[in-house]
Amino acid sequence: MAQQVPLAEDLFTWPAEEPALIGGRSSDGKVVFPYRSHKLVGGVNEELERVELPRRGTLWTFTGQRFRPPSPPYAGDDTPKTFEPFAVGYVELPGALRVETRLTEADPDKLHIGQEMELRIVPFGTDADGNQTMIYAFAPVGAEEGHGDGSE
Amino acid sequence: MAPSDVAIIGTGLHPFGRYPGKSALEMGEDAVIEALADAGVEWSAIQALYAGSMEVKNPEAIVGLLGLTGVPGRAVFTGCATGATSLAMAANAIRLGDADIAIAIGLDKHPRGAFSDHPSVSGLPGWYGEAGLFLTTHFFGMKINRYMHDFGITPVTLARTAAKAFRNGAANPRAWRRTPMTEEQILESQYLNYPLTQYMYCSPDEGAAAVVLARADLASKYTDKPIYLRASTLFSRREGAFELLSPSLPLETAPSPTVFASQAAYEQAGIGPEDVDVAQLQDTDAGSEVIHLAENGFCKDGEQETLLAEGATEIGGKLPVNTDGGLLANGEPVGASGLRQIHELVTQLRGRAGDRQVAGTPRVGYAHLYGAPGTAAVTILST
Missing domain, CATH: 3.40.47.10 (Thiolase/Chalcone synthase)
Structure with a gap:
């Protein structure tokens, strides 16, 4: 039976009551996203600790995508006719990093640098097995659920 | 020198x-x-x-x-x-x-x-492309948006930069885009990647x-x-730099590779930014040219707002930039773009630039390139 699956493994905890992005932390306290198993730290090939990233942060910068990205690689369910512009940005997650992300709000007039944002896991496309793929996005805090990426 | x-x-x-x-x-x-x-x-x-x-x-x-x-x-x-x-x-x-x-x-x-490829060519995971994030244009919109917020640059300054490019292109018989455009036309064209509009972007050609x-x-x-x-330098990005195609960035920031390439080039040539008579700066978009003025040492962050209002980067200004129309008026065939810059600088330094010739006797030319995956290069020439 078709189900909801993350677009890629190790992107975020799923299924989960409160999903979170997954990062990798090295012994010097630095965090990387997406998660990777190891990294050179001070010349030593270190295994990274799998950590859940904060679910809330502030909008550091953003822009908009007006036309459907070239496909492949883009794998959205939309077509050039049904494509809805979307916004992307970096959200600063306190104590962790700035993560590049799609935003659920596409209108630049409703976005501003410094805005409080929170993680959402939203439907995106369909995989080869007919499952609905899910991706991470950030929404302005307080925005209604389910209005992300034209997917309501 | x-x-x-x-x-x-x-x-x-x-x-x-x-x-x-x-x-x-x-x-x-x-x-x-x-x-x-x-x-x-x-x-x-x-x-x-x-x-x-x-x-x-x-x-x-x-x-x-x-x-x-x-x-x-x-x-x-x-x-x-x-x-x-x-x-x-x-x-x-x-x-x-x-x-x-x-x-x-x-x-x-x-x-x-727009340029398109599989994310693996840049060492990125497949999902990054599937999700619609593998687009260099996002970076240019996001970098200038943050820069405008931090340093008080307004959309008019972006429009001035693009209008200059098309004006210079009109004076260059070998440019691709030779129709001058007003700042209003540029500002009113549709956003490609907010806050950058259609006419603030160069096209691949x-x-x-x-x-x-x-x-x-x-x-x-x-x-x-x-x-x-006199100098040629190239640097890749450092940890913390805000660069193209980055799924995440560390909280601790570092300058762009342009800053290092520029400083090293001035040192090699034994000159400073005040000695440059004519410059070519990577203008993938109007915002890039504005930022690159500061990253290459020609002004402080935020001063572009006044400098461009005064016409400082026009052919008749104190530092003419992208005198042949740059990438905005010529487009970008990636392999050739940097040598177009050199061709234009040599043409200017030899006094053969016709209608777009920089007045006086320009002696020092400066060329800057920047692109994926976070690489900057500077070349300095002189008579």
Whole structure:
């Protein structure tokens, strides 16, 4: 039976009551996203600790995508006719990093640098097995659920 | 100024634009023939060849069109910084004693529309492309948006930059976009990537450029106006720099590779930004040119707002920038773009730029490139 699956493994905890992005932390306290198993730290090939990233942060910068990205690689369910512009940005997650992300709000007039944002896991496309793929996005805090990426 | 052991003795350009039915190599051939004629040397005199292209895997195959002389020919590629690399490698071949005369060539022919590829070519996971994030244009929108917020740059300054590019393009008979546009038209065109509008972006296109270099002590044999290579630097990004195609960034920030390439180039040349008479700065979009003015040491962050209102970067201003219309008016055939910059600087320094000639006797030219995956290069030339 078709189900909801993350677009890629190790992107975020799923299924989960409160999903979170997954990062990798090295012994010097630095965090990387997406998660990777190891990294050179001070010349030593270190295994990274799998950590859940904060679910809330502030909008550091953003822009908009007006036309459907070239496909492949883009794998959205939309077509050039049904494509809805979307916004992307970096959200600063306190104590962790700035993560590049799609935003659920596409209108630049409703976005501003410094805005409080929170993680959402939203439907995106369909995989080869007919499952609905899910991706991470950030929404302005307080925005209604389910209005992300034209997917309501 | 530090002494130089390499001189440019000739340059050639196949104008950038769209040429249905003409291959990138054929455009390269035209550019080389023009550069050889400018230098007054025969093809058979070339002892080393470095050719850059994004779309042509073996651009050194150009020898098949120019003549099979056995010349050592090598392909080079460093993204948008390719032109600086082919020039530096040709210069190094001369410095090492491998050649007395060498040529740097750039040629490309891109399909229409935004650059597209599989994320793995940039070391990124597949999902990044599937999700619609593998687009360099996002970075340009996001970087200038943050920069405007931090330093009080307004959309009018972006529009001024684009309007200047099209004005300079109109004065350049070999530019692609030769229709002047008003700041209003530029501001009112639709957003491609907020806050950048359609006319604030350059487009990928087609074209070629070539530069002939010689041992400095031989240069006067070929030209009465040799242009000396004073510096060439290239740096990749450092941890913390805000760069293209980054799924995440650390909280601790670092300057762009442009800052390091620029500082190292001034040091190599033994000059400072105040000594530069004419500059070429990577203007993938209008915001990039504005930011690059500061990153290359020509002003402090935020001063662009006043400088551009005063016309400082116009051909008649105190630091003319992108006098041939830059990427905005010429488009970007990636492999050739950096050598177009060199061609324009040499044309200006020799006083041959016609309607767009910088007044007085410009002595020092500065060229800057920036692109994926976070690479910046600077070249400094002088009479």
